[in-house]
Amino acid sequence: MTIYTVSLIGFGGVNRALAELIAERNETWQRELGFGLNIVGVSDLHLGSVISPNGIDARMLTATRFEKGGFANLSGGSAEPRSLHVVRSAPADIVVEATYTDPATGEPAISHCRAAFEAGRSVVTTNKGPVALAAAELKAMAAACGVGFEYEGAVMSGTPVIRLAQSALAGAEITGFAGILNGTSNFVLGRMQTGLGFAEAVAEAQAAGYAEADPTADVEGFDVRLKVVILANEVLGATLTPDQVDCAGISALTPAALAEAEAAGTRWKLIGSAARDASGRITAAVRAERLPLAHPLASVSGAVNAITFQTGLLGDVTVTGPGAGRIETAFALLSDIVALHRKATPLALREAAE
Numbered sequence: 001m002t003i004y005t006v007s008l009i010g011f012g013g014v015n016r017a018l019a020e021l022i023a024e025r026n027e028t029w030q031r032e033l034g035f036g037l038n039i040v041g042v043s044d045l046h047l048g049s050v051i052s053p054n055g056i057d058a059r060m061l062t063a064t065r066f067e068k069g070g071f072a073n074l075s076g077g078s079a080e081p082r083s084l085h086v087v088r089s090a091p092a093d094i095v096v097e098a099t100y101t102d103p104a105t106g107e108p109a110i111s112h113c114r115a116a117f118e119a120g121r122s123v124v125t126t127n128k129g130p131v132a133l134a135a136a137e138l139k140a141m142a143a144a145c146g147v148g149f150e151y152e153g154a155v156m157s158g159t160p161v162i163r164l165a166q167s168a169l170a171g172a173e174i175t176g177f178a179g180i181l182n183g184t185s186n187f188v189l190g191r192m193q194t195g196l197g198f199a200e201a202v203a204e205a206q207a208a209g210y211a212e213a214d215p216t217a218d219v220e221g222f223d224v225r226l227k228v229v230i231l232a233n234e235v236l237g238a239t240l241t242p243d244q245v246d247c248a249g250i251s252a253l254t255p256a257a258l259a260e261a262e263a264a265g266t267r268w269k270l271i272g273s274a275a276r277d278a279s280g281r282i283t284a285a286v287r288a289e290r291l292p293l294a295h296p297l298a299s300v301s302g303a304v305n306a307i308t309f310q311t312g313l314l315g316d317v318t319v320t321g322p323g324a325g326r327i328e329t330a331f332a333l334l335s336d337i338v339a340l341h342r343k344a345t346p347l348a349l350r351e352a353a354e
């Protein structure tokens, strides 16, 4: 039986949800996916850190209400986050990076990824910073270190789009995409349509676990800008950086403006897009757009996301699904681990030898 050891870096909504899934589903995964997971390290800014080479009980980890620094009470625990120490020293096959996304620097996540690769560990992450700002460097480093780097959840949470575009749509000649790529802002627009104020709607999105640590990134379009950069670079072969993408969010929209648009048979949506023109030049943008109600993206509601890929051979291909949420995003991490398991990384090679 294959058991992969994992370190959880950041123990907020997403990694806590992954720990819950491990507690509930490990035996099912062993039967159906061919592997189980054993948590050997956790670090969190608030709770501290813990390393246990024999494994940390996922049920205990998720059921206990830890106070600030509370991991110090566990065997191998400390009140200090010591994230880089956990990445380097906990004997993990896979580092699960789910600290907050810093849209400007990508830190501390980029440093966590580099340290993991140097230590011979694969990385799965939902953190958009490292992927949007340092993917080329990190992919090269992972390859040089003979480990894996997967980040499906960086765009549209657990709804598969990166691997879908790269694998299932390979050869379909993707020329561009346009989509609703932020769950929080779409949720907020929908709640404002029912008459709720902007601040109250954002607070609901935070309580539901959709929003970024700083929700400004959601409502001002910065989060979508990272996702547009990721998709343009992964799918269109661009080399975009966030500062090359024009960006405006939804914070200027009022309930009255939304109602007026609705009465006119249109609906405001925050759209991220990129396209390659005939000369090969790629342009990208993030902006609120007033779509006709019959437009396929107009009816996408709540924290759901949707993206339409424009292709040469298939025409438009649209994918819809959850764009945020703790469990939904933890599923993206699981799908990344499945991808590592199925690739010829040292993980898979180790399994073959067993």
Ligand SMILES: NC(=O)C1=CN([C@@H]2O[C@H](COP(=O)(O)OP(=O)(O)OC[C@H]3O[C@@H](n4cnc5c(N)ncnc54)[C@H](OP(=O)(O)O)[C@@H]3O)[C@@H](O)[C@H]2O)C=CC1
Pocket (backbone or CB within 6 Å): 009, 010, 011, 012, 013, 014, 015, 043, 044, 045, 046, 047, 081, 083, 098, 099, 100, 101, 108, 126, 127, 128, 153, 154, 157, 209, 210, 211, 212, 213, 323, 324, 325, 326, 329
């Ligand atoms: N939630 C979602 O729906 C989705 C989230 N994502 C991305 O996934 C990541 C995790 O999201 P989520 O769990 O919701 O975010 P949270 O804010 O709930 O959790 C992040 C956790 O990381 C901790 N943290 C911050 N810096 C460090 C550090 N240096 N070392 C250790 N821990 C640290 C935070 O501690 P503290 O609270 O004390 O600051 C917090 O507990 C983010 O990058 C987010 O953008 C991607 C797709 C969907």
Ligand SMILES: N[C@@H](CCO)C(=O)O
Pocket (backbone or CB within 6 Å): 154, 156, 157, 181, 182, 183, 184, 185, 210, 211, 212, 218, 223, 323, 324, 325
């Ligand atoms: N805050 C982000 C999480 C998913 O990346 C959103 O609402 O879409």
